[in-house]
Amino acid sequence: MKRFRRGVPALLLALGLAVLAMPEVAAWLMGGTQGPYPAARLLDLALDHAALSLAGVLPAGLLGLVLGVVVTRPGGRGLRPAADAAAAVAQAVPPIVVVALAVPAFGFGWAPTILALMLYGIMPVLRATVGALEAVPPETRLAAEAVGLSPRQVLQEVELALAWPLVLDGLRVALVLAVATTAVGALAGAATLGTPIVIGLQNQNQVLVLQGAAATAALAFLADALLLMAVPARD
Amino acid sequence: MIAQPVIAIEGVTVRFGTTDALRDVTLHVKAGEFCALVGPSGSGKSTLMRLVNRLVVPSAGQVRVRGQDVATLPAPALRRSIGYAMQSVGLFPHRTVAENIGTVPRLLGWDAPRIARRVEELLALLRLDPAMGVRLPRALSGGQAQRVGIARALAADPDILLMDEPFGAVDPITRRELRAETRRIHAETGKTILLVTHDPEEALELASHVVVLRDGRIEADGAPADLVAPDAAPFVRELLGGGQPGLRWLSLLPARGALDPRPAPVGAAMLARNASLADALSVLAESGDEALGMEGEKGSVRAEGILGARR
Ligand SMILES: Nc1ncnc2c1ncn2[C@@H]1O[C@H](COP(=O)(O)OP(=O)(O)OP(=O)(O)O)[C@@H](O)[C@H]1O
Ligand SMILES: [Mg+2]
Numbered sequence: 001m002k003r004f005r006r007g008v009p010a011l012l013l014a015l016g017l018a019v020l021a022m023p024e025v026a027a028w029l030m031g032g033t034q035g036p037y038p039a040a041r042l043l044d045l046a047l048d049h050a051a052l053s054l055a056g057v058l059p060a061g062l063l064g065l066v067l068g069v070v071v072t073r074p075g076g077r078g079l080r081p082a083a084d085a086a087a088a089v090a091q092a093v094p095p096i097v098v099v100a101l102a103v104p105a106f107g108f109g110w111a112p113t114i115l116a117l118m119l120y121g122i123m124p125v126l127r128a129t130v131g132a133l134e135a136v137p138p139e140t141r142l143a144a145e146a147v148g149l150s151p152r153q154v155l156q157e158v159e160l161a162l163a164w165p166l167v168l169d170g171l172r173v174a175l176v177l178a179v180a181t182t183a184v185g186a187l188a189g190a191a192t193l194g195t196p197i198v199i200g201l202q203n204q205n206q207v208l209v210l211q212g213a214a215a216t217a218a219l220a221f222l223a224d225a226l227l228l229m230a231v232p233a234r235d
Numbered sequence: 236m237i238a239q240p241v242i243a244i245e246g247v248t249v250r251f252g253t254t255d256a257l258r259d260v261t262l263h264v265k266a267g268e269f270c271a272l273v274g275p276s277g278s279g280k281s282t283l284m285r286l287v288n289r290l291v292v293p294s295a296g297q298v299r300v301r302g303q304d305v306a307t308l309p310a311p312a313l314r315r316s317i318g319y320a321m322q323s324v325g326l327f328p329h330r331t332v333a334e335n336i337g338t339v340p341r342l343l344g345w346d347a348p349r350i351a352r353r354v355e356e357l358l359a360l361l362r363l364d365p366a367m368g369v370r371l372p373r374a375l376s377g378g379q380a381q382r383v384g385i386a387r388a389l390a391a392d393p394d395i396l397l398m399d400e401p402f403g404a405v406d407p408i409t410r411r412e413l414r415a416e417t418r419r420i421h422a423e424t425g426k427t428i429l430l431v432t433h434d435p436e437e438a439l440e441l442a443s444h445v446v447v448l449r450d451g452r453i454e455a456d457g458a459p460a461d462l463v464a465p466d467a468a469p470f471v472r473e474l475l476g477g478g479q480p481g482l483r484w485l486s487l488l489p490a491r492g493a494l495d496p497r498p499a500p501v502g503a504a505m506l507a508r509n510a511s512l513a514d515a516l517s518v519l520a521e522s523g524d525e526a527l528g529m530e531g532e533k534g535s536v537r538a539e540g541i542l543g544a545r546r
């Protein structure tokens with residue numbers, strides 16, 4: 001029950017923002033002079049948007065997790081500074097730049113956005129994984145070795161089992177960032193909730209901009225709420 | 236055939252960076268021996284113990300367990316075959332007490348009912364409430380956690396048991412009980428036990444073989460009575476003697492060894508057959524007699540006999 005309650009605030013926010021994105025509400029708020037984006041098409045865009053976000057954040061999460069594990073193993077400790085630096089640089093480049101630079105290489109469509117999401121998503125997961133694995137008490141790790149767990153069992157049964165809630169927190173941050181960032185994909189021709197924003201800006205239609213922005217934020221909060229509810233509450 | 240030592244540490248040096256935790260240490264522990272490791276903090280006791288289950292790897296020298304060089308054995312299998320109660324306890328915080336205790340049996344592939352029975356047995360043996368099995372370690376007191384750690388070490392009934400200050404966090408009464416329990420387990424199962432303790436009395440009382448460490452070297456290695464005898468090294472006598480090494484020495488020698496052929500006077504106090512010379516001295520002091528009898532013996536134990544132990 002506790003875990004469901006944790007997601008309620010984000011869920012309520014998502015709901016409020018979704019209402020804001022509805023054609024009638026947005027049009028009324030903006031003075032009702034310009035035509036809104038139809039609700040059914042907005043919903044289609046939201047599904048595409050969610051799919052694209054997942055397509056970017058899942059490989060990023062996996063990569064961040066694997067990198068985090070590798071750089072905390074005795075053999076991989078030397079890679080730690082390089083991995084940290086690479087992840088920091090990846091995060092420092094604005095996604096819009098990545099998308100713009102990737103279009104010539106990959107063409108229009110999903111690919112540039114997926115690339116940007118991956119670069120953007122690795123760091124939160126890598127950071128969380130490394131931090132959580134380093135927080136495992138040394139005597140717990142020693143005990144695991146001492147009773148005869150193999151290195152793989154130590155990792156799975158003790159280290160990751162203890163680190164899991166924090167890793168999921170990192171994954172949640174990455175997912176929320178990804179959902180927000182996916183809107184940029186509209187510039188590279190991907191159908192996302194950024195599409196109404198781009199159209200709205202081009203045609204000076206503030207209603208479309210508001211709808212796209214509110215729907216994107218609603219989806220981000222929904223993702224946050226879902227993951228909060230999926231993760232066992234820590235005390 | 237000469238009995239192979241079950242643990243053989245041969246000329247081992249352990250270097251951590253620039254400090255030597257152990258220097259050229261050689262120690263043999265025979266099967267069924269109860270060996271206590273004592274010495275000041277940082278003298279290398281835990282390090283010596285960890286050589287046995289290969290948690291520490293020698294920089295030089297060799298460690299053999301059951302006749303095999305541990306460097307040639309797969310570490311997980313070696314460790315599952317040796318019980319280890321850690322100095323820092325090290326229970327798995329995300330596993331219940333029962334799961335913690337059942338770790339090694341599970342790794343060895345025991346079926347669930349057998350593990351459950353064994354866990355129940357061990358909870359009883361260590362005087363832990365059976366209902367405690369479902370608790371997480373954070374809901375245990377320090378002493379309870381320590382006992383769970385001992386239970387985990389005993390779970391798969393290993394023939395070698397390593398115990399690093401296992402009774403540190405328990406109250407004196409429980410400590411005495413656990414000490415007696417350990418002695419009983421040793422007597423009944425004939426396990427080879429290596430025990431680190433800071434309590435000289437505990438070492439002398441439990442062990443058949445005491446090893447004194449100092450700055451990474453073995454300072455003394457022998458039977459308890461020999462280590463507090465008047466001709467033992469001063470450092471060792473001071474460490475183990477508890478301020479009265481002479482009395483402690485007498486407490487480790489059997490009164491039967493001082494039996495005098497002369498009969499005890501009528502009405503003299505009687506000693507139990509397993510009484511020590513210190514017990515005899517104590518009874519003499521209290522009774523004011525000059526000689527004591529002993530159950531089942533014709534002779535007597537006399538003051539000059541007790542004090543002549545040195546001769
Ligand atoms: N993993 C390690 N890395 C570096 N130095 C170590 C390590 N383990 C032990 N030492 C050092 O080796 C020496 C012996 O340590 P050890 O833990 O064996 O002592 P001890 O006799 O068990 O002490 P205590 O009674 O305090 O537990 C100490 O100087 C300690 O600092
Ligand atoms: Mg120690």
